[in-house]
Structures are given as structure tokens and as C-alpha cells.
Amino acid sequence: MILALALISLALFGYLLYSLIRPEDF
Numbered sequence: 001m002i003l004a005l006a007l008i009s010l011a012l013f014g015y016l017l018y019s020l021i022r023p024e025d026f
Helices: 002-021
Strands: none
Touching: none
């Protein structure tokens, strides 16, 4: 449960970080 939550939060953080680095793709 906690592992799945950590994976989801990590994926969300990575997506937000990627959107900040490459805003032209969004």
C-alpha cells in the first residue's frame, strides 16, 4: 500500500518536474 503510494507520488512529481523543464510540450 505504502509502496504503491510512493510510486504514484514519485510519478506525479516526475511529471510536474518534466512539465516545468519542458513547458513547450504542454
